[in-house]
Amino acid sequence: MFVGKVDILVLTALFLCWIVQIVYYWVYLAKPYYYQRAVDKGRIRLHPATPLVSLIIYARNEAKNLEQYLPAILEQNYPQYEVIVVDDRSNDDTESILRRMSLRYKHFYYTYIPLEMKNISRKKLALTLGIKASHYDKLLFLEADSHPVSPDWLHLMARHFIGKKTIVLGFSALENQPSRYAVYDYFFSNLQMIVLALMHRACMGNGKNLGYSKSEFSRQRTFSDYSYMDAGDDDLLINELAGPDNVSVELTPDSITRVNIDEVWIWKELKVKRMITWSFYRKFSIVFWSIEKFSRILFYGLFIYALVWFFTHWLVIGVTVSLFLLRFLCQGLVINQTAKMLKLPKFHLNLLFFDFIQPFVNGYFYLYGIFQGRRKGFWRYGER
DSSP: OOOOHHHHHHHHHHHHHHHHHHHIIIIIITHHHHHHHHHHTTSSOOOOOOOOEEEEEEESSOHHHHHHHHHHHHTOSOSSEEEEEEEOSOOSSHHHHHHHHHHHOTTEEEEEOOTTOOOSOHHHHHHHHHHHHOSSSEEEEEETTEEESSTTHHHHHHTTOSTTOOEEEEOEEEOSOSOHHHHHHHHHHHHHHHHHHHTTOOOOOOTTSEEEEHHHHHHHTHHHHTTTOSSOSSHHHHHHHOOSSSEEEEOOGGGOEEEOOOOHHHHHHHHHHHHHHHTTSOHHHHHHHHHHHHHHHHHHHHHHHHHHHTTTOHHHHHHHHHHHHHHHHHHHHHHHHHHHHTTOOOOOTHHHHHHHHHHHHHHHHHHHHHHHTTTTTSSOGGGO
């Protein structure tokens, strides 16, 4: 079969996309693994700081999770800290659980969002109330549906508050629900967050495992910049606060938090909010991950084209399939070695399917956020 100039261009583009993908996986997406290996081997030293810490938890109708997870949060191996739960007008048994916990633990407090408050972003308001009620400068954040996997979680996160480090990003992962794809998507999103931080380009955070100083938050008045949006209480805040030298990451397996989301619609709502805030990120991060996304889509498209067009040219087919398998092997090694490092379940052949559909799923939620987010209260206050 004759290979013309157009065919050569197609094969060249396929090879270039393959190179880009390999670089992204081995150089960038593997950074969290390289970093933690350096920590484990002592090449990166973390000082055992134990500053006074206020832990703030947002809750709305989370009685079941609060009753299950609060005791472990209140019994962390840490010398002195306080836990503040901000209840967003729950109508379940949240209040009785909080009252009972406050009688049992002296370092536990809770408060409420006033009924008369009409702020569109009630979570931002709740966090602001929690921050104002806190007694200490160093703040850590969870949500009622997230919980640490170890009694050493607080110590591992808080030890990063030293010197110029005023922000600490932790890793969180879904339990094996509401779907295996949701588990992968959530994992990959957290991985991207950590990669940017290790590149000194942090622009996003996850409020289910996050820390920053009260003084820097007060100085920046960050929530006021996005008070018209329901989303952005964690990622856009870090987008504003993060600099090249004030962000640290914690990737020890005992430092991760697990998130209990048992309904698909909850995960979908999280996706819509995250995609809405995507366009507000710093240009570098948008361009950086867009290159990865488009090279991935183009690689799959050119691979399918090559299989169809060159189906009788065995040498070309062999090279094309080899490139595909090598990329999948590199992807599996990087993703699963990182998951193993964090003591999370590995991905298998489903990784290939998840990787293929993820850009299209994200595109769907982005468009959904634009056209439906306004009606559902994810967008601007004045347009509701």
